[in-house]
Amino acid sequence: MLAIKLGQSLPSINSALINADTYSIQLTGTEYASVDGVVNDVDVTEGSISLWTKQSSTSGNGVVFKMIADAENYMQIFYHNGTQQMRAIYEAGNTYRAANMATVIEGDGAWHHILMTWSVTATDTVNIWLDGVKQAQSQVAAGTWSGSLSVADIGQNTTNGNFYKGFIDEFSMFDRVVDIGEVYIANRQPINVTGASGLIGYWRFEEGSGSVASDSSGKGNTGTLFNSPAWTTDTP
Numbered sequence: 001m002l003a004i005k006l007g008q009s010l011p012s013i014n015s016a017l018i019n020a021d022t023y024s025i026q027l028t029g030t031e032y033a034s035v036d037g038v039v040n041d042v043d044v045t046e047g048s049i050s051l052w053t054k055q056s057s058t059s060g061n062g063v064v065f066k067m068i069a070d071a072e073n074y075m076q077i078f079y080h081n082g083t084q085q086m087r088a089i090y091e092a093g094n095t096y097r098a099a100n101m102a103t104v105i106e107g108d109g110a111w112h113h114i115l116m117t118w119s120v121t122a123t124d125t126v127n128i129w130l131d132g133v134k135q136a137q138s139q140v141a142a143g144t145w146s147g148s149l150s151v152a153d154i155g156q157n158t159t160n161g162n163f164y165k166g167f168i169d170e171f172s173m174f175d176r177v178v179d180i181g182e183v184y185i186a187n188r189q190p191i192n193v194t195g196a197s198g199l200i201g202y203w204r205f206e207e208g209s210g211s212v213a214s215d216s217s218g219k220g221n222t223g224t225l226f227n228s229p230a231w232t233t234d235t236p
Helices: 002-015 036-040
Strands: 024-028 032-034 046-055 062-070 073-080 085-092 095-100 112-119 125-130 133-138 151-154 165-174 199-203 223-226 230-232
Touching (some): 046 062, 062 165, 085 133, 095 133
Antiparallel strands (some): 024 230, 032 223, 046 112, 062 073, 062 151, 073 085
């Protein structure tokens, strides 16, 4: 009887955490998603970006995500092809900080969870996590942020270059530093972060067609898909 009760209780516990994930988008080198509306809610001193990706084989650099005020003030998750490193980069007042991921995921055929966090006011750090494990931390004296964020793109560097090649799913942003356990559970499907504290953008890419990516954060920061990324049922 005890075994039956435990077995019955598990689905109800997990159902609040796990997404019914049907679709993702595939980027092949010309497509991207604009989520410019989110820049009005971003805290440049502290925040987090969480996403799932399956990176395709490539011969060039690629930008997973970039938000920019100008060339000296921006944040991005960037793939450097020469070193095969995924990098979480924060630049303010021409002071550059990068946390470089050691594990290579290009072309391995697997879905991976990536988390980038930054904090200027508390610990002055940039971190990058892969599948629940902190890969790197950069701690450099912060510059002074200047200007207002104006552009935010998933899949390119905001100037039609360094297009990312791979699948993207369950992309979320926060105006605070999240703990890894809030956005990732080992060996499970993606966590549904709807309603999470500090959530400012959440693009699940569940539409399955069209050029719109709905925002599930409640902030109304709807995304627009450009150059027709492929909708695919290949998901984490």
